[in-house]
Amino acid sequence: MKQPGFFDVEERLARLSGLGDQLEALSRTVDFEAFRPDLDKALAYSDGSKGGRPPFDPVLMFKILVIQTLNNLSDERTEYPINDRLSFMRFLGLALSDRVPDARTVWLFRERLTRAGAIQKLFERFDAILRNAGYLPMSGQILDATLVVAPKQRNTNGEKADLREGRIPGGCEDKPAKLSHKDRHARWTLKFTTAKRQEDGTLPSTDLAIPFLGYKSHVSIDRKFRLIRKWKATDAAASDGVRLREGLLDKTNTASSVWADTAYRSKANEAFMEKKGFVSKVHRKKPHLKPMPRPIQRSNARKSVIRSRVERVFADQKSQTGLFVRTVGLTRATMRIGLANIVYNMRRFLFLERLNAAA
Numbered sequence: 001m002k003q004p005g006f007f008d009v010e011e012r013l014a015r016l017s018g019l020g021d022q023l024e025a026l027s028r029t030v031d032f033e034a035f036r037p038d039l040d041k042a043l044a045y046s047d048g049s050k051g052g053r054p055p056f057d058p059v060l061m062f063k064i065l066v067i068q069t070l071n072n073l074s075d076e077r078t079e080y081p082i083n084d085r086l087s088f089m090r091f092l093g094l095a096l097s098d099r100v101p102d103a104r105t106v107w108l109f110r111e112r113l114t115r116a117g118a119i120q121k122l123f124e125r126f127d128a129i130l131r132n133a134g135y136l137p138m139s140g141q142i143l144d145a146t147l148v149v150a151p152k153q154r155n156t157n158g159e160k161a162d163l164r165e166g167r168i169p170g171g172c173e174d175k176p177a178k179l180s181h182k183d184r185h186a187r188w189t190l191k192f193t194t195a196k197r198q199e200d201g202t203l204p205s206t207d208l209a210i211p212f213l214g215y216k217s218h219v220s221i222d223r224k225f226r227l228i229r230k231w232k233a234t235d236a237a238a239s240d241g242v243r244l245r246e247g248l249l250d251k252t253n254t255a256s257s258v259w260a261d262t263a264y265r266s267k268a269n270e271a272f273m274e275k276k277g278f279v280s281k282v283h284r285k286k287p288h289l290k291p292m293p294r295p296i297q298r299s300n301a302r303k304s305v306i307r308s309r310v311e312r313v314f315a316d317q318k319s320q321t322g323l324f325v326r327t328v329g330l331t332r333a334t335m336r337i338g339l340a341n342i343v344y345n346m347r348r349f350l351f352l353e354r355l356n357a358a359a
Contacts, residue, residue, distance in 0.1 A: 072322035119338035140257035
């Protein structure tokens with residue numbers, strides 16, 4: 001092995017740039033300093049007059065959360081690749097001799113943001129950046145939801161009954177350590193999927209129902225740029241349609257059309273959208289025990305061409321960043337889902353900027 005040269009690190013970073021470093025492009029495109037006011041307000045660090053080691057820079061720590069989300073890293077796994085990868089160090093602005101936050105520091109930082117409820121403010125901050133860059137919500141909006149898996153709980157039948165009723169599981173009242181490991185908000189639901197064709201070419205009479213424990217991510221994207229504009233996190237058993245009336249619709253969109261699947265079709269939702277000035281493009285349901293009328297079938301097919309674009313958002317989040325919840329409780333799950341939505345918008349922003357530069 002030859003002796004390391006004085007410019008070896010710079011040459012290796014230049015090589016990474018030539019190969020297309022996504023983090024470098026992200027750092028160049030996104031103004032992370034814009035998040036500092038919201039981070040400072042949420043963290044509420046002391047002025048240091050009482051002494052002690054000063055905290056890590058909030059923007060640096062927020063960038064670490066972005067790296068975690070992009071690469072689906074746990075807190076314990078985060079410290080090693082930051083020390084190991086030059087691309088990570090460059091993105092964070094760290095030199096080889098700089099101190100790197102450990103797993104506990106990363107957890108405490110995210111926990112402090114979670115308890116302050118800062119994720120919505122951070123999401124709105126980046127949405128303002130997108131709007132200032134010219135990416136206004138346009139051409140209508142598309143609503144949908146996806147299930148987000150959470151760790152399975154080992155509960156007794158009595159504990160399950162208590163959780164369903166919203167009570168603290170029996171025997172945990174005086175055991176805070178045990179209670180902290182009980183996810184009282186994740187719920188079981190059934191995920192229906194089309195049954196696969198058999199070897200003889202026939203189809204089963206019923207679809208498959210897969211039990212699922214976790215949470216649900218509800219989003220509203222704009223049709224033009226496919227950026228997430230509104231979002232909400234709930235337990236997995238929550239109704240999709242009800243969420244439409246709970247702040248998922250974006251009134252600032254330049255068009256009034258709303259696309260969604262049949263889960264959002266109800267008299268209450270139709271009346272709500274009409275009252276608020278939205279035009280419903282929601283799929284119509286098949287009549288019970290009757291064939292789907294041809295005009296409605298053709299109308300749904302036309303709507304599906306547009307509505308299906310939201311599926312790509314969830315596919316990107318789950319394939320690229322591995323969207324699932326490692327934590328316990330709805331509050332922390334909301335933080336995880338919110339971070340995934342911010343990172344998706346960052347990656348989409350980077351793609352749109354490249355597209356405009358090439359045009």
